[in-house]
Every structure is written in structure tokens, then in C-alpha cells.
Amino acid sequence: MIVANNFFATHNAEIDELVQKFRGYWSDIDRYKVIAWIQQFDRDHWELALKLLHKVDYYSPSRVIREFREIHAQLLVTLGRNLNNTYFCSLTPPGKSGDLMLPLYRQASELRHNRYNAMFIHVSDLPQFHDQSGIRFVFVDDFIGTGNTVIKYWENLQGFLTNAQEVCLLVLAAYEEGIEKIEQFSSLNIITNRRLSVNEKIFSESCTLFTREEKEILKHYCEISGNSWPEGYGECQSTIVFFHRAPNNTISI
Template identity: 25%
Template sequence: MDCKDIFNTSFVHSALLHAKLMIDMGIWSGIERHKFDSWCHQFEGETDRIILALLLKSLVYRSKEQVRALLFQAFDRGIPQKLFELTGDEDVFEKMKLLQKHSGIPKNVLIVPVIRDCESPTKSGPLVARLFKKVININDKIMKWPWNLGEIKDVETIIFVDDFVGTGNQFLKFCEHHMQGDIFESNINFIYAPITANKEGLDNIAKSNPRIHLCPIEIVSEEDNFFNAIEKEYSLNQGQSKELEVMYMSFLEKVDLHKIGQNKGKMVKGYGGLALTYVYEHGTPNGSLPILWANNNKFTSLFSR
């Protein structure tokens, strides 16, 4: 039995129907129906439609409201719980609430978005900073851009905020660039609180810099890899799994995405080969499959990067 027998026309129809229902009901808010239909029409052949259906079945979509809920979870529970574990201070939950007020602000806490110097205002670092200000109502006085960290004085806790961690390499480069001198030799509590993190990336950070205390809200792993998840859910054998990858690569070649990435194909399964199907309404991590976020003159993506 090949993939065409397992994922037949009925399977494809069901996946499309479910996706349209999620959009029409507003559960996948931010996805415009006409844009969705146009994206789907690019998958023309039988095997292309199977890839489309499996992408839709595997899609993890976080709307603005869901991201809002995740931010509140991070701020109200995740971060103060981590601080309590580090300090033993039972009042830390109440102290964190002061960060949302314009008086009585703890001067010994800083929130720093993970951002590169050259990153534009539309990228994830500045966007997460704006979300913390708007959603959590964080006071500007405790937010600090990373390139100003050399000015810090009398700080007990630095909380780095981010939306996604893939391999962890980008965050480690961020630390290397902005955390100069002997800052990691100080008594400062360093907390990294990404909204979503890949387990392997967390392990990489923990091994490379034990001073960083990790506080992700959602965790993904190899089990969330598109190909691994499909193989497990539908009990594919080795031959069927290989066929699925061939179908996927054939579609990438058709739309000229098979050489995506600086090293001619390095990104065909997303950054670090993570092959995720994880998307925020505000943007898509580059660890997700490029079919979801890449554009060229032959293909228009459904989501933005």
C-alpha cells in the first residue's frame, strides 16, 4: 500500500473542510479565506494535494488571542514560579504584578527582548517587546534594549523574552554579542522566557550556558517534526515514510523551493531541519517548513515570516 491509498481523496477533502471550518469560525483568526483558497490552489496534482492535506492536519496555529493567553501564563505563573525556585521569595508573585503598574516598580528587574541590532521593527524581537507592553501592560521603565545592557546597575533579575527557540544557536549568539565581560559571573538571575521552544534547543542552551534559567511556556520536540509525526500517527512503514519525503521534495522542486537557504537546500525542512508546522498569527518561525512561509515567483505562502 502506498501513500496514495492511505491518504486518498476522501482524506484530502476532510482536511480541507476542517481547515475552512476553523477559518470561518474564527478559530484560526487572521487567516483570510481568499488567501487560503489561493494558497491551496497551488497544490495541483494528486500527490501535491496529499502534502497539502497533511500540512493542514498537522498545523499548529496560535492566534493573537492564544498568544495573549500564553503571555499571561508566562508572566503570571511561569516566570514568578521560576524566580521562586531560584530565590525562595514567597512574595515574588506579588512583586511581579508591580511591573504592570506605574508606581512602586521594582528597580532590580529588567525585561529584555531577544533582538539583533539590525532587526527591523516587524521582526519577532521588537514585536514581542510590543506585545509585552500592550498585552501585559509592562512599564517602559523596566524594559531595556539589549544593546543598552552595559548601562545596567543594581539589577537582580534579567528576564529575556522571545517568541520561539529552535536550535538555540541564535540565542547563544545573542548572549555572546550583548552579554559582555564578566556579567555571567555576577549574582544576577538570568531567565529566558520564550513563548515556544524546541526541546533540543533548550538542551543546547542549558549545556552551553548553565547560568541561563529556562522558562518556556510551550515545548515542541522531534515528535512534532512533520515527517516524524505523520509516520507515527498513521503508522507508516519505512517505504511509505520515504515516499512521503519524495512527494514533499517533488513539490518543492515544482515551485522552486528545493534550494532554499544559503547553502542550496539547507532550509528545505526549516532551520535546523526541525520540519515544524508551527505558526503564530504574527509570523512563522523559520524552523517550520518553508511551504508555510517562503515566497518566490512560482509560489505564494499562506503565512508570513
């Protein structure tokens, strides 16, 4: 107990910094939760656990809005700064990640006024546009890992989008392999300001966040966590955590 107290006393400022970092997470994170999480590791690995928390790529609500503001600027360039006949929609069903992202995107894009209400629709509204031409749809979501989920939703919606002039998908972050797969199997135009390469896969040789020894230790903890995908779904090995969820592509610990 004395050793533990000494460790956390020594790293008191760091722990407070982490509490501030994860502000806005759906489940409040205080210093006691940070300490309890670190204590799940063997004592010899507490320093590494602390380092991992610092390396988590966390998207707070304010960061999400800031990133969407930049993505909206890209969208305007893509659409020639003309939003006529453009409709914004969550890619996912109600209650899923995209449904949570749409209001934040609307805030970031400054399309909050009531006069823009008709531009924001639900997936269930898509059939009414089936016979209309010249329509542009902009779907919003948070993350692309393998691309499999997006392709599944695309296949379900394709019958309603046959006459669309343009179909875009805005995401906060996306792995390049997922983007390539989506572009191969759909006509979605992916717009993101964060393209993730193999360098962002925590256990890859080219990732410089941790040493080879540290990676082996962290991989061991992922493997004993009991999660079906220790390295994240599709072995994406992501360290991204959003304020509302950690994608299943993120490592299990």
C-alpha cells in the same frame, strides 16, 4: 475546472474554518488564498494539502497573549514572586521577533501601567547596568529551534550581564535540543510552556500527524520549493507559524 469546483465546494466549510484559524496573520488570508495555496499541489494531493493546513500549529495574537500569561506565572515562581530589580527586554534587535513579542508579554503579564515603564528596556540600555549587582534580566522571544541564534545574541550581550543575579529567557515554544544547547553554552534559564521533542518533527518516525506515505509526499514538495532549508533550518521540521512570521525552522511549504 469542474473537478476543482467540486472539490472546493465539498470542502467549503473546512476552508472557512481555516480562514478563521489564520485570522490575525500579518497578511490577510481569505478563502481565495487558501484555495490558491492548495492548487499549488498536484490534484491527487489536495486532500493532503488541506490536512497540512489543519495541522499547522498557528499562534494567533490572542493565543500568544494566553501563552505568555502562563509563562509569566512560571516566571513569578522562579523569581519568588518578587520583581524588584527585574528588567524585561527583547533578546533580538529592533524590528525582529522579540521586539514584537515584548508588548504582548507586557499585556499578558498585566504590567501595562505607567509605573512599570522603567522595567521594560531596550538592548541598547544594557550597558548602563554593567556595574550594578543584584539585577535580574528577563529576555523575551517567540521560538527556539536549534538554539544557535540565541547563543549568538548571548555572546554579544554577555559583557553587559556579568553582574546579573539571574538571566531568564521566556519563549512560547522551544525544541529540547535547542534548550540543551543554550543551557550548555550560556547561563540563560529558559522558561517555556511548550517543550518540543522529536515527536513534533513532522518527518520523524515518531510523529503521528501523517502517515509514512504522506510524509514522503510532503517532503517532496518541500524539496522542490526552492528554499535553502526544505525541512526548516537545522532540520527542525517544525509546523509552527506565528501571526507575524513563520520561523526559518518551519518546513518550507
